[in-house]
Amino acid sequence: MEHSVVTVEDRKNILTEKLSTQYSLNRLSLEEYERLIHYSQGIETEKELQIFEKIVKEYNREEQYTANGNNTKSYNRETVDNLPKNQFSILSSRKTTGALTSGNFMNILSDHKIIINEEDLINDETVLNFMVLLGSVVINVPEGVNVINEAVPIIGDVSVDDRINERGGIKRIKITGNVVLGDLKVKVKKKLDLTSFFK
Numbered sequence: 001m002e003h004s005v006v007t008v009e010d011r012k013n014i015l016t017e018k019l020s021t022q023y024s025l026n027r028l029s030l031e032e033y034e035r036l037i038h039y040s041q042g043i044e045t046e047k048e049l050q051i052f053e054k055i056v057k058e059y060n061r062e063e064q065y066t067a068n069g070n071n072t073k074s075y076n077r078e079t080v081d082n083l084p085k086n087q088f089s090i091l092s093s094r095k096t097t098g099a100l101t102s103g104n105f106m107n108i109l110s111d112h113k114i115i116i117n118e119e120d121l122i123n124d125e126t127v128l129n130f131m132v133l134l135g136s137v138v139i140n141v142p143e144g145v146n147v148i149n150e151a152v153p154i155i156g157d158v159s160v161d162d163r164i165n166e167r168g169g170i171k172r173i174k175i176t177g178n179v180v181l182g183d184l185k186v187k188v189k190k191k192l193d194l195t196s197f198f199k
Contacts, residue, residue: 008049015056016040022056030088087112089135102127107135107182114139115189121145121171130177130184132156137184139175146172147186157183164188 016037023033036055043049087096087103089110096114101122105112107130114128116139130137130151141147143163151158156179164186175186 008043008046011049012040012043012052015052018056029086031086100126100128102129104129105131105137105177107132107137109133110135112137116141116145116173117189118142118144118171121173124170125172125174127174127176130175130179132177132179132182132184134180135182137179137182139173139184139186140189141173141186142189144171148172148174149186150174150176151184152178153184154178154180156181157185159184160186161188 019033019036019040023030036052040052043052086106087094088106089112090108091110093111094113096112097116097120099120099122100116105114105128112135114137128139141164145164147160147164149158149160158175158179160175173186175184
């Protein structure tokens with residue numbers, strides 16, 4: 001009987017580790033993460049554990065592998081609908097990459113770096129809403145993307161690199177929200193230029 005309890009506990013620990021990994025990769029919000037961890041602590045039966053396993057498995061479906069074993073991004077409608085809508089950073093450092101449709105970002109006394117590729121922008125217009133309090137956010141975007149800044153600095157700073165502001169690209173990122181005693185910067189993603197090595 002004791003061996004059975006240990007096995008259930010081991011399975012719960014493996015599942016909570018998987019959840020922690022998914023949270024660190026920004027595939028679920030802080031609220032979802034805390035709710036699922038709280039749920040896992042109350043699991044007592046095999047049936048409850050099986051339900052929990054199915055829930056965790058759903059969060060692991062975002063990454064798919066091709067037949068040759070290469071990891072590929074899958075931005076189908078199911079994946080997009082399950083993208084995290086809210087991201088919170090409190091007294092921490094965070095990095096966000098991957099597909100975006102929209103989102104709310106709360107940053108309190110934290111550093112948050114967001115790296116966006118053109119293929120990560122699912123829709124023609126992506127709205128990112130920020131609440132930055134005594135924190136710092138840096139968004140790296142490619143040159144071919146328009147950035148529309150509607151964020152309001154309150155004793156803070158919001159800046160957009162001139163090379164990406166309203167350049168006539170197809171994809172647009174609209175930035176809204178407030179920056180209080182902090183800063184939000186939109187920068188051009190640096191391209192690796194190999195021509196200088198061959199001169």
